Amino acid sequence: NKRAQIIDGKKIAAQLRKEVKESVTLLKATHGVAPGLAVVIVGDRQDSAQYVRMKRRAATEAGFHSVDVALPESSTEAEVLDAVARLNTDSKVHGILVQLPLPSHMNEGRVLAAISVDKDADGFAALNVGKLCLRGGEEPSAVACTPVGCLELLERSNVVIAGKRAVVVGRSNIVGMPVAALLQAKDATVTVVHSKTKNISKIVREADIVVAAVGQAQFVKGSWLKPGAVVVDVGTNFIPDASRKSGRRLVGDVDFASASRVASKITPVPGGVGPMTIASLLKNTLRLAEAAVSRDNKPLTRVSS
Amino acid sequence: NKRAQIIDGKKIAAQLRKEVKESVTLLKATHGVAPGLAVVIVGDRQDSAQYVRMKRRAATEAGFHSVDVALPESSTEAEVLDAVARLNTDSKVHGILVQLPLPSHMNEGRVLAAISVDKDADGFAALNVGKLCLRGGEEPSAVACTPVGCLELLERSNVVIAGKRAVVVGRSNIVGMPVAALLQAKDATVTVVHSKTKNISKIVREADIVVAAVGQAQFVKGSWLKPGAVVVDVGTNFIPDASRKSGRRLVGDVDFASASRVASKITPVPGGVGPMTIASLLKNTLRLAEAAVSRDNKPLTRVSS
Ligand SMILES: NC(=O)C1=CN([C@@H]2O[C@H](COP(=O)(O)OP(=O)(O)OC[C@H]3O[C@@H](n4cnc5c(N)ncnc54)[C@H](OP(=O)(O)O)[C@@H]3O)[C@@H](O)[C@H]2O)C=CC1
Ligand SMILES: NC(=O)C1=CN([C@@H]2O[C@H](COP(=O)(O)OP(=O)(O)OC[C@H]3O[C@@H](n4cnc5c(N)ncnc54)[C@H](OP(=O)(O)O)[C@@H]3O)[C@@H](O)[C@H]2O)C=CC1
Numbered sequence: 001n002k003r004a005q006i007i008d009g010k011k012i013a014a015q016l017r018k019e020v021k022e023s024v025t026l027l028k029a030t031h032g033v034a035p036g037l038a039v040v041i042v043g044d045r046q047d048s049a050q051y052v053r054m055k056r057r058a059a060t061e062a063g064f065h066s067v068d069v070a071l072p073e074s075s076t077e078a079e080v081l082d083a084v085a086r087l088n089t090d091s092k093v094h095g096i097l098v099q100l101p102l103p104s105h106m107n108e109g110r111v112l113a114a115i116s117v118d119k120d121a122d123g124f125a126a127l128n129v130g131k132l133c134l135r136g137g138e139e140p141s142a143v144a145c146t147p148v149g150c151l152e153l154l155e156r157s158n159v160v161i162a163g164k165r166a167v168v169v170g171r172s173n174i175v176g177m178p179v180a181a182l183l184q185a186k187d188a189t190v191t192v193v194h195s196k197t198k199n200i201s202k203i204v205r206e207a208d209i210v211v212a213a214v215g216q217a218q219f220v221k222g223s224w225l226k227p228g229a230v231v232v233d234v235g236t237n238f239i240p241d242a243s244r245k246s247g248r249r250l251v252g253d254v255d256f257a258s259a260s261r262v263a264s265k266i267t268p269v270p271g272g273v274g275p276m277t278i279a280s281l282l283k284n285t286l287r288l289a290e291a292a293v294s295r296d297n298k299p300l301t302r303v304s305s
Numbered sequence: 306n307k308r309a310q311i312i313d314g315k316k317i318a319a320q321l322r323k324e325v326k327e328s329v330t331l332l333k334a335t336h337g338v339a340p341g342l343a344v345v346i347v348g349d350r351q352d353s354a355q356y357v358r359m360k361r362r363a364a365t366e367a368g369f370h371s372v373d374v375a376l377p378e379s380s381t382e383a384e385v386l387d388a389v390a391r392l393n394t395d396s397k398v399h400g401i402l403v404q405l406p407l408p409s410h411m412n413e414g415r416v417l418a419a420i421s422v423d424k425d426a427d428g429f430a431a432l433n434v435g436k437l438c439l440r441g442g443e444e445p446s447a448v449a450c451t452p453v454g455c456l457e458l459l460e461r462s463n464v465v466i467a468g469k470r471a472v473v474v475g476r477s478n479i480v481g482m483p484v485a486a487l488l489q490a491k492d493a494t495v496t497v498v499h500s501k502t503k504n505i506s507k508i509v510r511e512a513d514i515v516v517a518a519v520g521q522a523q524f525v526k527g528s529w530l531k532p533g534a535v536v537v538d539v540g541t542n543f544i545p546d547a548s549r550k551s552g553r554r555l556v557g558d559v560d561f562a563s564a565s566r567v568a569s570k571i572t573p574v575p576g577g578v579g580p581m582t583i584a585s586l587l588k589n590t591l592r593l594a595e596a597a598v599s600r601d602n603k604p605l606t607r608v609s610s
Contacts, residue, residue: 016430109442126442130435133479133486137431154399163501171489173439181438187501189508196492201492203470206511259337297571 001026004231004263007157009149013275016152017062020282024063027289035289036065036093037121037281040083042106048099055097058278064285065092073212077106081114088116094292095121095142095285117141118292121284122150124174132181141291142284147178149276150232151186155261159209159266162187167194168218169202169253170213177235179211198222200228212253231259231266234273309536309568310487312462316578321369321457325587331366332594340483340594341370341398342426342586347390347411348378353404360402363583369590373472386419387443393421398589399448399597400426417536422446423597426589428453429479446596447589452483454514454581455492462570464514464535466575472512474498474505474525474558480518480539488514517558527563536564536571538589539578 014214027033037059041052049109052068053284059066067090069083087096096119117125120142123132123224128140154161166188170176176192184190185206188209193200201224209230217237225231235253260266267273332338341558357373372387372395377392386405392401401424407413422430428437428447436445459466471493475481481497482563489495493514496503506529509515514535517525530536539604540558553582565571572578 126435127432128435128441129438130431130433133434133482134431136478137480158444163503172442177438177440184499187499189496189498191494191496192489193494194489194492197494198468223583241391290592291397 002261004260004266005157007153007232007262007265007267007272007288009267009275010062010271012153012156013149013279015156016085016279017058017282020286021062023133023286023290027286027293028063029208031293033062033289033293034063035095035282035285036067036090037095037097037285038067038069038087038090038093039086039099040069040071040080040096042071042075042226045101047262048101052099055278055281059281059285064282064283067093069121070154073103075103075109080106080111084111088114088119093119095119095281097281098239118295119156121145121281121286121288122174123178123284129173129178132178135185141243141288142286143182143282144174144178145284146175146213146277147182148232148274148280149273150179150234151182152159153232153273153276154209154282155231157230159265161209162197164188164208165206166190166209166211167193167207168211168213170215172213175213176248177209179234181271183211199266206274206303210254214253215263216253218255220259222260222262223256225262227262229262230263231263232273233267233269236274237270239242307566309565309571311424312458312537312566312570312572313574314458314577314580317461318454318584320461321584322363322369322587323582325584325591326367326596328591330593332598333368334378335459336598338594338598339370340400340587340590341395341429342373342402342590343372343374343392343395343398344402344404345374345376345392346404347376347380348408348597349386352405357404360583360586363587364590367587369469369587373399377529378408380408382416385416389416389419392419392421393419393424397460398424400424400586401428402426402586413434423596423600424593425448426455426482426586427479428483428589434478437483437490440490446593448487448591449479449483450585451480451539451578451582452487453585453589454504454578455484455539455547457488458537458572458578458581459514459535464570465546466514469493470511471495471516472498472509472513473518474509475516475518475520475539477518483517483537484516484518488516515559519558523554523558523560525564527560527565527567530564530567532567533569534567536568537578538572538574540574 088091096115123142123144131140166183168180171194178190180190201282204224213234233252233254238248241249331492376392392398428449433445458554471483476499485495485497509529516537518539538559543553546554
């Protein structure tokens with residue numbers, strides 16, 4: 001009974017962060033600019049606060065300029081919009097991330113739409129999504145971090161994507177849909193399944209590459225997989241586990257125990273996609289900073305050309 | 306040997322145009338506004354000229370204000386951009402269409418990008434594509450006409466889309482990609498196949514709904530279809546036909562003779578998707594005009610509420 005090779009997200013993310021750090025050093029040396037990442041957090045959800053701490057630490061380690069805006073739960077939408085507007089005009093900030101979810105008394109879509117497209121570190125702007133889905137036009141300034149992380153995992157594990165069948169389980173704006181667009185751009189033949197899909201297990205069995213982003217603990221079973229399939233598990237779900245002090249355990253959207261006996265390669269949870277998301281955020285912000293530098297230098301280039 | 310029911314695009318398009326005309330009458334009566342459609346044509350390609358004539362006739366018949374801008378083949382890109390800029394600020398024009406292809410000495414992407422998103426009658430703007438692909442956010446101001454036409458054909462033929470498997474053959478920006486997004490938004494489970502896909506016939510056989518937009522004459526064969534599948538043929542290809550005076554004949558991307566023996570419903574070529582494209586263009590422009598009217602009326606509404 002062969003076991004799948006584990007795709008080590010921690011290791012790949014560390015490598016990616018190292019590459020980003022090197023580019024930051026170069027950007028500082030050549031242009032005197034450090035990529036600036038601003039994180040806006042509203043309220044004091046534990047999970048959000050922890051995630052923001054991790055982002056800040058990773059940004060600082062990579063040599064970024066890091067800005068934190070923490071607003072109380074009781075803030076008005078106008079106050080959050082104000083904070084975003086200030087960051088939009090702050091020339092030291094190249095990427096802005098508003099930590100979701102926002103308190104329920106504000107409109108997330110409106111707040112996200114207020115972020116300048118040039119500083120859309122999360123790649124959530126409709127304009128960027130359009131550019132992602134269109135072939136052959138302008139590149140988006142950024143693409144959603146978790147999907148980009150999934151593709152990095154595949155490519156850095158030497159998984160061939162072109163010509164393969166990929167099934168994406170889930171079609172959310174922040175994971176499933178952009179993952180599907182990225183896989184298709186890499187010439188996979190992509191099927192997207194969702195809550196209205198019948199016979200999901202049969203469709204998953206057609207796939208050479210399965211990306212699970214469904215938000216249901218251990219949803220995809222080993223018995224659904226084509227032998228040798230590559231599995232990327234985006235899920236982060238807690239299930240009860242009496243053997244743990246916390247009483248719970250983090251699991252993915254894939255049933256790892258059974259899937260790892262059928263797949264050829266698989267990402268674990270934790271330690272798979274999770275670490276890639278922050279690494280991709282840094283890379284996105286680096287790119288935005290590089291784009292800002294090249295915009296600033298453009299008039300000069302034009303005159304001299 | 307049962308034959309597929311023919312989906313009559315001419316009849317459905319006529320019905321759609323009639324509905325548009327009724328809405329135009331209403332818009333004129335209540336707001337004194339006729340939807341304005343501007344078509345920009347550069348050069349004198351025969352096919353483009355004929356298509357533009359058909360658009361103009363349909364627009365006039367539906368009660369539209371119709372503007373034609375015909376520029377010589379020798380025009381510069383700057384002249385075309387100028388024409389678009391003038392139409393952008395013309396309050397009588399609600400939809401602008403630049404007939405493609407443009408002469409090779411100009412950049413199509415740049416010209417299309419110059420059209421105001423509010424007047425993007427073809428739904429080609431990246432912002433509109435992004436809104437199409439994102440779930441639950443703002444509606445796009447328009448969606449590409451041929452894809453919208455395909456969906457109208459399915460819905461007006463009472464084809465159930467939700468929960469069905471759909472295969473889209475082709476992934477172009479103007480047909481395949483937006484058709485796939487529309488089908489997925491209607492809760493189909495969509496697979497997009499393209500030139501890098503292996504085993505296309507096997508994938509097509511999984512589909513309850515097949516949309517062929519591949520640009521290859523009679524590409525999809527009856528033997529590829531699941532019995533009872535619904536087939537939408539977007540293709541417009543000419544093949545040699547000695548029995549015709551013109552020496553050629555228009556055929557689709559589906560081999561109609563064999564497919565119509567396996568499918569339950571099928572669109573013919575000509576008389577299927579073709580007539581729907583212009584009807585959808587009129588509907589798009591009507592919607593843009595309605596949106597412009599409601600934007601113009603907004604301050605008033607705000608003050609009085
Ligand atoms: N590791 C990381 O950094 C990140 C991890 N995540 C994790 O990834 C997972 C997905 O996140 P997200 O995309 O935001 O989740 P959403 O809840 O936004 O989307 C879930 C998707 O799965 C589909 N779905 C839900 N239930 C079923 C079902 N029973 N059968 C088939 N499809 C179903 C939904 O379909 P429909 O559209 O029809 O409702 C929807 O498209 C979660 O576990 C989340 O915690 C998310 C972001 C980052
Ligand atoms: N009735 C109407 O109003 C309209 C009709 N049309 C017609 O629709 C058809 C498609 O148009 P359009 O989308 O613009 O065409 P494009 O040439 O832009 O796109 C064709 C698509 O088909 C794919 N493809 C090409 N050859 C193969 C093959 N052998 N196997 C699998 N996939 C293949 C291409 O794949 P890849 O991406 O990998 O290159 C591409 O995605 C044409 O016949 C066109 O005339 C178009 C617009 C309007």
